[in-house]
Amino acid sequence: EAQVTQNPRYLITVTGKKLTVTCSQNMNHEYMSWYRQDPGLGLRQIYYSMNVEVTDKGDVPEGYKVSRKEKRNFPLILESPSPNQTSLYFCASSLGSSPYEQYFGPGTRLTVT
């Protein structure tokens, strides 16, 4: 089954404790992206990757890192999480950048206390 998976689905952590949210897709997609969703703000892009070893900042990259060592995986790293990073995070992949449909993962609900 074609899918995008994320882990963990839910995470509660404390300020400053490094964490990684994994994202994997099995569709051989070149383009992958991370978004955060906050009430009233829609989906805002954090980072995206055009292909292996090619990443770039989206609209809200501060406090986040990513890597793309393999085509299928695109982890999101929070080196020192802060409460303002409490959010719902979605990973997405597509065949290429727009106008291809983006397939979203199930989401990761992160709470930083």
Place this chain on the structure above:
Amino acid sequence: GENVEQHPSTLSVQEGDSAVIKCTYSDSASNYFPWYKQELGKRPQLIIDIRSNVGEKKDQRIAVTLNKTAKHFSLHITETQPEDSAVYFCASRGLGSARQLTFGSGTQLTVLP
């Protein structure tokens, strides 16, 4: 960069009535406009999209119209049903280096039985 405004933020309609959600964009070079539906607790999924060389596109009960001159596009849902209740996001593709999508802030549609 691109800015997308979406209205209204909430919309309630009676079952069987029509619903219209409107979005405006700022980048006159934008050329791709998808709409995503997000049911409660689920991931966003593409429901319809339109490209700038087309003025209207229909798929059963949903349609999207585009006015390039005014830089706005709209989602129309006819004969609404309870399962149409969800958050709807519009998006626009600007002409940045990776042509990523910019999303609107979302519309919570509630279809009342």
